[in-house]
Amino acid sequence: MKFRDRWSKFLIILTVIVMWIYLIWRVTDTLPASYALIAGIILLLVEGIHIFQGTLFYLLLYRPSRYLPPDLPDEIPRVDLLIATYNESTALLQRTVLACKNLDYPGDKFTVWLCDDGRRPEVLELSGKLGVYYLDRPDNSHAKAGNLNNALAHTSGEFIVTLDADMLPKPQFLKRTIGFFNENNVAFVQTPQSFYNEDVFQFNSFQSRNIPNEQDMFMQKIQSGRDRFNAAIYVGSNTIFRRKALEAVGGFATGTITEDMATGMLIQAKGYRTIAYSEVLAQGLATESLNDLLSQRIRWARGTIQTMRKWNPLTMDGLTIMQRLLYVSALMYWYFGVLKLVFLIAPIAYLLSGTPLISASISGILIFWLPYFALTSLLIKYGTGKRNSFLWSNIYEICFTPVLAWAVLVETLTKKSIGFQVTPKGVQTNNTSLNTKFLFPIFILILLSLVAMIKGFWMLNQASQISAVLINLFWVIFNLFMLLGSVMIGYERPHHRNAQRFSRNDSIQINGDTKKIQARALDISETGCCLVIQNLEQLNAEVELIYYGNNEHRLKANLVYYDTHPEGFQAGFNFSKMPVDKLQQWILEVYGGEVKEADFKFEKNTGLLSIMKRYVVSFRKPTRKRVRAVPRLKVNVPCSIVVLSLEQQSSMSEIATSIEHGVEVKTTQPFETNEGEILDFSLNGCQFVIGHMGNVQTGETIIICIPHLNNIAVKALVVRVASKDEKLTVGVKFLDEETGQVLYRLLKNTKDV
Numbered sequence: 001m002k003f004r005d006r007w008s009k010f011l012i013i014l015t016v017i018v019m020w021i022y023l024i025w026r027v028t029d030t031l032p033a034s035y036a037l038i039a040g041i042i043l044l045l046v047e048g049i050h051i052f053q054g055t056l057f058y059l060l061l062y063r064p065s066r067y068l069p070p071d072l073p074d075e076i077p078r079v080d081l082l083i084a085t086y087n088e089s090t091a092l093l094q095r096t097v098l099a100c101k102n103l104d105y106p107g108d109k110f111t112v113w114l115c116d117d118g119r120r121p122e123v124l125e126l127s128g129k130l131g132v133y134y135l136d137r138p139d140n141s142h143a144k145a146g147n148l149n150n151a152l153a154h155t156s157g158e159f160i161v162t163l164d165a166d167m168l169p170k171p172q173f174l175k176r177t178i179g180f181f182n183e184n185n186v187a188f189v190q191t192p193q194s195f196y197n198e199d200v201f202q203f204n205s206f207q208s209r210n211i212p213n214e215q216d217m218f219m220q221k222i223q224s225g226r227d228r229f230n231a232a233i234y235v236g237s238n239t240i241f242r243r244k245a246l247e248a249v250g251g252f253a254t255g256t257i258t259e260d261m262a263t264g265m266l267i268q269a270k271g272y273r274t275i276a277y278s279e280v281l282a283q284g285l286a287t288e289s290l291n292d293l294l295s296q297r298i299r300w301a302r303g304t305i306q307t308m309r310k311w312n313p314l315t316m317d318g319l320t321i322m323q324r325l326l327y328v329s330a331l332m333y334w335y336f337g338v339l340k341l342v343f344l345i346a347p348i349a350y351l352l353s354g355t356p357l358i359s360a361s362i363s364g365i366l367i368f369w370l371p372y373f374a375l376t377s378l379l380i381k382y383g384t385g386k387r388n389s390f391l392w393s394n395i396y397e398i399c400f401t402p403v404l405a406w407a408v409l410v411e412t413l414t415k416k417s418i419g420f421q422v423t424p425k426g427v428q429t430n431n432t433s434l435n436t437k438f439l440f441p442i443f444i445l446i447l448l449s450l451v452a453m454i455k456g457f458w459m460l461n462q463a464s465q466i467s468a469v470l471i472n473l474f475w476v477i478f479n480l481f482m483l484l485g486s487v488m489i490g491y492e493r494p495h496h497r498n499a500q501r502f503s504r505n506d507s508i509q510i511n512g513d514t515k516k517i518q519a520r521a522l523d524i525s526e527t528g529c530c531l532v533i534q535n536l537e538q539l540n541a542e543v544e545l546i547y548y549g550n551n552e553h554r555l556k557a558n559l560v561y562y563d564t565h566p567e568g569f570q571a572g573f574n575f576s577k578m579p580v581d582k583l584q585q586w587i588l589e590v591y592g593g594e595v596k597e598a599d600f601k602f603e604k605n606t607g608l609l610s611i612m613k614r615y616v617v618s619f620r621k622p623t624r625k626r627v628r629a630v631p632r633l634k635v636n637v638p639c640s641i642v643v644l645s646l647e648q649q650s651s652m653s654e655i656a657t658s659i660e661h662g663v664e665v666k667t668t669q670p671f672e673t674n675e676g677e678i679l680d681f682s683l684n685g686c687q688f689v690i691g692h693m694g695n696v697q698t699g700e701t702i703i704i705c706i707p708h709l710n711n712i713a714v715k716a717l718v719v720r721v722a723s724k725d726e727k728l729t730v731g732v733k734f735l736d737e738e739t740g741q742v743l744y745r746l747l748k749n750t751k752d753v
Helices: 003-029 034-062 090-101 121-130 143-154 173-182 200-204 216-227 243-248 259-269 290-310 321-333 336-353 362-382 390-414 436-459 466-490 580-591 608-620 646-650 739-749
Strands: 079-085 110-116 133-135 159-164 186-190 239-242 273-276 282-284 507-511 516-524 528-533 542-548 552-565 568-575 633-644 673-681 685-690 701-706 712-724 727-734
Touching: 003 034, 003 362, 034 216, 034 321, 034 336, 034 362, 079 090, 079 143, 090 110, 090 121, 090 580, 110 121, 110 143, 121 133, 133 143, 143 243, 143 259, 159 173, 159 243, 173 186, 173 239, 186 243, 186 259, 200 290, 200 390, 200 466, 216 273, 239 243, 243 259, 259 273, 259 290, 259 321, 290 321, 290 390, 290 436, 336 390, 336 436, 336 466, 362 390, 362 466, 390 436, 390 466, 436 466, 466 608, 507 528, 528 542, 528 552, 552 580, 633 685, 633 739, 673 701, 673 739, 685 712, 712 739
Parallel strands: 079 110, 079 159, 110 133, 186 273
Antiparallel strands: 159 239, 186 239, 507 516, 507 542, 516 528, 528 568, 542 552, 552 568, 633 673, 633 701, 673 685, 685 727, 701 712, 712 727
16 A cells, blocks of 8 residues: 555544544534524534535545456447437537547447437438437437437447537547446446536636646545445446446436436446446536536536435435435535535624624634644545645635525425526637626625624724634634635636647648648647747648647648747647548547546645736736737847838839848939838838838838848838837838748847847
């Protein structure tokens, strides 16, 4: 056993012991007297639930299941892959289907089915174009569960894979999972739902991959812990089933909007073994809008309550004690909004109204609460392999608290029906927005906390119960920092890109009309790429790119932007429309790689001060769309400007302006010269400033003489003139196509660029 594992286990045992000692102290020595007793019991009950949940959580962390991919069976079984869809775009569905067709599994042993509850002609056409099967049905009864049950009735494979419309299986998906079914009692293998784009928290906070996706902790660590007790939750996608096990429970469960959890629990109650395999074998799109994320979690919360109401795990036949406890824990989890609200309001209630929810001395807090708090904070980070964070756990909970507290109370007390909805994926918007609906309750809590804090400082000089004031003052300040941390999620940034980009370092060759240019990839996407080249080159608007990745790809592309880069120059390309076979291979290149372990861990500098600093700095940076077609290089080179009249243009023979030979300017006519400085240049033109108000106008032809470069002279057309502080800033276009390249070579030799 590794030292890290031994340390983690020791920390878990110590934390659980200290946690229960703290609870005993709370029960025996801290309940307030008289009128505040009821409020004190409510807070104690909330803490008791929290400690019960924490104990089960640490039990899952203590020894999670770890699997190596098993060998394939001697006889390769047939598999049906079911892609459930309702209103997703054909572009998204095409990507998923092609990823399925890239599976490293015998082609005659798996079949891809588009199960379309939208009954759309364009999806039927897409299935024919891609060579997969199409299924629809006359109605949408039982939503996704009904859709899958319809597919179950029309397919015959020994195994069934369920995929959400955006989930892209890795090539090794079946090879790494089908071997688990060598054991006849295995009903399903659940792999993590993972995401290749940034979720709302990563994106809106400007943290990107410095923090993991908010769901990664559950999908990998908690599911592996539940696996130890045969209680892995079926999460609706990225799962492979044994058909006989599904048929044994009557197919996918209906009557709830979380058919996935219900189906898994019913299968486990039948005595089947289920497996949570922690390797990421499929990835999809995380919810990108805050409103969509909140709506999704409301459905999950209410659906879980519906499921437990219909199939009570405490009374269901066939479940073990630990399975019952873990499913009850899964239900209780969704009440965290109510629990968190109590923790947020408790110190405010005391400081503003004098109602004590806890009666404790500072010494008692230091002896019992502080070790519990410190150990919990350490364990959340190190016991999860840095997949969780005390700070971010609080931010996640606060963000969901107002809406989930209301949703679970409505579902619990009224049983109000809620329909199944598809969470939108692949949202693209150029607009920023302030989510006032999300921020309003948080700002109310911040305002109340601020008022309570101010009064608390005032009470320090007035109250006799200094200990109680200090305890609640610390508590409200802590809550205030967590509330402030959640505010940054409410400002929604624009999503400019219509396809996610992935960093790469592969070689690329650019084939233009007459020249081949070597480059290196910076990132790639389904629809384009960004690359870097060392030298300034003239790039055609339309090129062929040869990408040397896992395979060689020849791609027709259009230049979108061309700009400077610390390593030289970067260019962005959009791909022309590809034939299906080429697109399928490119999908494999873009999405088929194995996932980095580092993507699931919190990086350094993700504490409160660090994230707030990063947020403020990033927030102030304007987002701009790259539109430059040719890089502009800052040079600051002295020059002389000669404005040519029509007569002078006709006698150009008197001016030696040969760029190729760099001959000095020698004239027999008097030319008016303005001294200036070239500020920047590109392959197409340059920008210079004249030190005094010269007589240069748009449309004039000029000669730019550069003494610094052997007195070379360049002929150009004035396209823009701007005056400021008695200076003229002039933009010109070179009249000779070779001028930019010649100037770049000369400036590079003199190290001016």
